[in-house]
Amino acid sequence: xxxxxxxxxxxxxxxxxxxxxxxxxxxxxxxxxxxxxxxxxxxxxxxxxxxxxxxxxxxxxxxxxxxxxxxxxxxxxxxxxxxxxxxxxxxxxxxxxxxxxxxxxxxxxxxxxxxxxxxxxxxxxxxxxxxxxxxxxxxxxxxxxxxxxxxxxxxxxxxxxxxxxxxxxxxxxxxxxxxxxxxxxxxxxxxxxxxxxxxxxxxxxxxxxxxxxxxxxxxxxxxxxxxxxxxxxxxxxxxxxxxxxxxxxxxxxxxxxxxxxxxxxxxxxxxxxxxxxxxxxxxxxxxxxxxxxxxxxxxxxxxxxxxxxxxxxxxxxxxxxxxxxxxxxxxxxxxxxxxxxxxxxxxx
Numbered sequence: 001x002x003x004x005x006x007x008x009x010x011x012x013x014x015x016x017x018x019x020x021x022x023x024x025x026x027x028x029x030x031x032x033x034x035x036x037x038x039x040x041x042x043x044x045x046x047x048x049x050x051x052x053x054x055x056x057x058x059x060x061x062x063x064x065x066x067x068x069x070x071x072x073x074x075x076x077x078x079x080x081x082x083x084x085x086x087x088x089x090x091x092x093x094x095x096x097x098x099x100x101x102x103x104x105x106x107x108x109x110x111x112x113x114x115x116x117x118x119x120x121x122x123x124x125x126x127x128x129x130x131x132x133x134x135x136x137x138x139x140x141x142x143x144x145x146x147x148x149x150x151x152x153x154x155x156x157x158x159x160x161x162x163x164x165x166x167x168x169x170x171x172x173x174x175x176x177x178x179x180x181x182x183x184x185x186x187x188x189x190x191x192x193x194x195x196x197x198x199x200x201x202x203x204x205x206x207x208x209x210x211x212x213x214x215x216x217x218x219x220x221x222x223x224x225x226x227x228x229x230x231x232x233x234x235x236x237x238x239x240x241x242x243x244x245x246x247x248x249x250x251x252x253x254x255x256x257x258x259x260x261x262x263x264x265x266x267x268x269x270x271x272x273x274x275x276x277x278x279x280x281x282x283x284x285x286x287x288x289x290x291x292x293x294x295x296x297x298x299x300x301x302x303x304x305x306x307x308x309x310x311x312x313x314x315x316x317x318x319x320x321x322x323x324x325x326x327x328x329x330x331x332x333x334x335x336x337x338x339x340x341x342x343x344x345x346x347x348x
Contacts, residue, residue: 150304150333151342152176153274155205155244156311158183158191161318165310166191166198168318172325174335177272178310179205179244182231189235196238201337203242203272204228215252218259225264241269242338248273250347270340273347274307280317281309290320295327305338305345 154165157180169176178195180202195202206214207227214224232240249257249271279285279293298304308317
């Protein structure tokens, strides 16, 4: 009977040891699981941060894509309006030729004699209008003013392409106009001075190039343009006096844009649209398209102001520029930059 307490004590000891071992194992297991959960939580936090960054980049890309789409839509609308005007001009010329034919058929001999006399007078006037005094010109006027001139303009720069554009222009002794957008890039800021020092015109395009913000009101436009104006002056010492509406002057509501024009003109600024487009606003445009768009249309308008871009990614424009310069130079065009004395090209 004395062995019974001893056996009971041993049994309790064994059970106690087993319980302690079980609880120790459970504690170790829980600790391991906690570490795993902490690791997974850290990973999830990193993934969430990365997702937020990706979402931010996607939002930015979406905003840029929307702006580009809006610009393409405006370009298409402008082209439609331009084609409509050309059609009206063609119809007018066609009707005029028809009227001339009717007058010719119904004219009498006296009319023919009168026409003959008129032609003789015209020939005499033409002969008398020839310049017999080629050196008799006042300052600021010369026979060179009658030669063919083209105004190349570049929007949305500066970018890493701008120095190469400037070098190509120098090669052909060509002057151009650069409508710039503010860039938070010190290297790009140096290109502003290069533009001025090489004899080109530095003009304003916008600070943000955000259509929704810029055209919200007259004050919104002025706030944006004051920023890009200060940016140019601080980095170059040059005071710009020309500007171009993002997307053209027909991009915002007529009421707001008209108020902006009146206000900017009162402040001494002058705006330019364009009458020849390279088409490089579209990502689908090729180098050959750009060359054809410019070279085929420059001769169809007076005072041609050509729209191109030297912003980031416009490599097709850079590739097309030598051919454009060569073609226009061979056809007798002089490349000049815009200033306040040039006849303006406006959509309105």
